Amino acid sequence: MIDEARRRVYLGAMQVVSWLPRVALPFAAPSRPGLLVPVEVPTQARAANEAETSAPLEVAPTLVATDVDAAAVEVAPLRPKIEVPRPSARGQNRPEPAAEEAEAPVAEPAVAAPPRFALQLLRAGSCLLLVELPTGYPFQSRDPAYLLLRDLLRAAGLPDSPQQVGDGEPIRWPLLNRGALDQGPDSARDYVQAVLQREREGAACLWLIGLPAIRFGGERDEDVYCREFAVEEVGPAWALPGLELLMDEPQRKAELWQAMRRLMPRWKDA
Structure with a gap:
């Protein structure tokens, strides 16, 4: 009940x-x-x-x-009845005249978030190195990533103590924490390539070590690991996996060594 x-x-x-x-x-x-x-x-x-009454019907008593x-x-x-619009002959509801005349709002273009990375520009012999800093700070002499970089240079027949280029400060992005300056991916690429063009003199090959270095220094992605390609107004470049990635996945070193053997004449003969 x-x-x-x-x-x-x-x-x-x-x-x-x-x-x-x-x-x-x-x-x-x-x-x-x-x-x-x-x-x-x-x-x-x-x-x-x-x-x-002619029909023998029994009528119930009425109260x-x-x-x-x-x-x-x-x-x-x-309850008020709700009018449900019926579909037209083609099976579609006709829109109201006001809805047809209403203008669709104009969507504002999305602003890309600024990328974040820290790159160190070094020189070893006739090669220019753009290296991703795993910690975001310059290399220390006992850093595992720096020791691995020295091993790669010795295997390539280059000096294993690379020299810092310019003032030695890393290339950090974004440049500013505040302000209306455009700091999107395109601006980051233009900035990094401008630095490479300024320091490319005397470099037989550019090493791009790490995904940020490949993406903003060479306009490529991770599919070019261990490959050589040309960067406009910079010259030939070689893409290497990041130092942290090589330590986490040692099996990548075999492919890296094979590519290095093919490219050694480029910087040894320079």
């Missing part, structure tokens, strides 16, 4: 305007006793009705409420 509040909700959903219970409902407000008493139909009127107060009849508010 349900309570009075829920019963009213159900009756309102069925659009029952007024109703009268036949028996006392549980959890409902008490009814007046006079509402449940059937009204006796006069004998003459009953006889006239039976004479006019007529007498002395019904207006306040005793509960009227549930009718």
